[in-house]
Amino acid sequence: MAQSTLSKFFTAEESRNLQSEYRTGELEAVILQIKSKFDNLDNMQLNIAVVGDAGSGKSTFINTVRGLHSEDQGAAPTGNKETRMEPTRYPYRALPNLPLWDLPGTNSFRFEINNYLKMVRFESYDFFIIVSQSRFRENDAELAKKIQEQDKEFHYVRSKIDNDVHALKMQGADFGEGLRTIRMDCVSNFQSVGVTPPAIFLISSFDLDKYEFPKLKSTLASDLLRIKSIAFSLSLPKFMLEITEPKMRMLKKRVCLLAVLAGAVGAVPVPGLSFITGIGLTVSGLINLQKQVGLNDKSLQSLASKVGKPTSVLKTEMSRRLPSKIPPAFTKVLLGITVITCMIAGIKHSFSPVTLSIFGTVSSFALTYMLLNDSLKDHLEARQQVVRSALRID
Ligand SMILES: Nc1nc2c(ncn2[C@@H]2O[C@H](COP(=O)(O)OP(=O)(O)OP(=O)(O)O)[C@@H](O)[C@H]2O)c(=O)[nH]1
Ligand SMILES: [Mg+2]
Structure with missing residues (x-):
């Protein structure tokens, strides 16, 4: 995702004008243009990275959000097919200007996490969705810390919840109580590593209308403006440079x-x-x-x-x-x-x-x-x- 910060918010012509206005001392004009962009972030593109360990269900999640099945044209490859080693961009039509990036599994390389973050240009994304299956992972904690260090936000998606529900049923355990325990577990795991717990969603990518998939989609849509405004403000020093x-x-x-x-x-x-x-x-x-x-x-x-x-x-x-x-x-x-x-x-x-x-x-x-x-x-x-x-x- 090689892109200058300026070009993320301004067209090539706008960028040239801003530079030339600044050169001729018209700071006021520059600030007013930036302000008008900031006041109207509707068209701003937000890059969302979907991260997590290999096999956690990232690609399946992206396909489901986009209304596709794994075998559909344009869908992300899933399952035993070889994991992509490069971040791959998928458009999300329901929310325009919101590409979802399918990142390689955090544990798919022999590299330590810092090398992984460098390789996928972790700092270039605006928002993150960490997908995790069955239990809290060490890498989830590392990713969460790195995201909060950048003053950015993320959602935590506990995937394959249908498997957990099946297991709870087999054990004859209370279904609601079981899900509450999973959620509390996620919260306390984040707290134990010094990370402010994010919004947590228990989902099954096989059941778009069940569990917390609908809530995740509506939260994303309603949070969009706030996330864009955070992204804009974090980018300001870079694009001013x-x-x-x-x-x-x-x-x-x-x-x-x-x-x-x-x-x-x-x-x-x-x-x-x-x-x-x-x-x-x-x-x-x-x-x-x-x-x-x-x-x-x-x-x-x-x-x-x-x-x-x-x-x-x-x-x-x-x-x-x-x-x-x-x-x-x-x-x-x-x-x-x-x-x-x-x-x-x-x-x-x-x-x-x-x-x-x-x-x-x-x-x-x-x-x-x-x-x-x-x-x-x-x-x-x-x-x-x-x-x-x-x-x-x-
Ligand atoms: N039961 C169940 N299985 C799922 C769910 N989501 C994904 N899977 C399965 O989990 C396996 C791995 O899913 P992927 O989406 O390929 O996982 P990934 O995180 O993209 O894996 P890598 O690309 O290798 O990093 C596949 O066999 C999926 O069918 C889910 O919500 N429920
Ligand atoms: Mg994948």
Whole structure:
């Protein structure tokens, strides 16, 4: 499932527009487009992964949900037929834009679970259905933990319940009580491994209208918007990176260029001159970055009125992210020390001009680069926070 996060939500043309608007500084336009997508998630595609041990009934479950039998055309192969080693996508017509992915059995490889997760690109799915038969598996616990680590959700499907019901009948046990015990068992197993118990469904894929198959289908349908909104909010940092990437590349080049210039000036073995020019270059670089990626009061005000939020909220969010990791005063002190050292060294003639030039070049380059690069990162984080706050998805 090789897909950029941006292309999951926006068409190629929309993506190009977003990137170009961001490049030309129209952050407000970018945020409003993202907001309109977020307000209308109907067409958003949600990838649902059906996972579980081999033979647990994943493929049969997918076929039944899709209203197919194993031998029908387009149905997932089931039973003793060779397990697919690649995740396979099956459209789910009852709920459009909701492909079900039949993943290989968690225990079908000799790999440990982390390699399996990497192989099936586990993090690329939005929602999960863990299918498990007869008892709680070690791999079920591992999958559940990995899903919750990603802040995503899952349903737990206890399959082949018809077999359990048959066994209960044979034992003359109470059918309702037996199913309650199975459910309580699932809950306590999740709790014992530190996982918040998910919605649990006891189903038989041979009986679409019996047990909890109907409830599973209706829960999926009614939860869809909430799941989509979680998926959108989790993807926001990733697709913002894709939107900002072309401009960031350009700004990083500019930071490098200014640092090289500062380094070149630092090579002049006249400490006072290199100090003043170095500071001048750094300050003009900072002002330029602020212009390119910063948000002034006017644009914050205009954005706030469009998204219906007080300007003060956006301002607070932005300033929370803006303190520079290297405060300018610290850099100036460092530069000052550098200059004084150079001057003393120059007066005492204890260093040759070549040594002074090398020292000046390296220190001016490093300090300018560090300061500008950190400032760029801070401004980006601040922008990201403003976007989240404007979209109210924190
Ligand atoms: N009794 C009963 N048998 C089922 C049910 N679901 C699946 N089976 C049977 O269980 C066996 C395995 O089912 P599959 O759907 O192929 O299992 P899978 O999880 O896809 O297995 P792999 O693809 O090998 O990972 C098949 O023989 C199915 O007919 C069910 O709800 N009840
Ligand atoms: Mg299968």
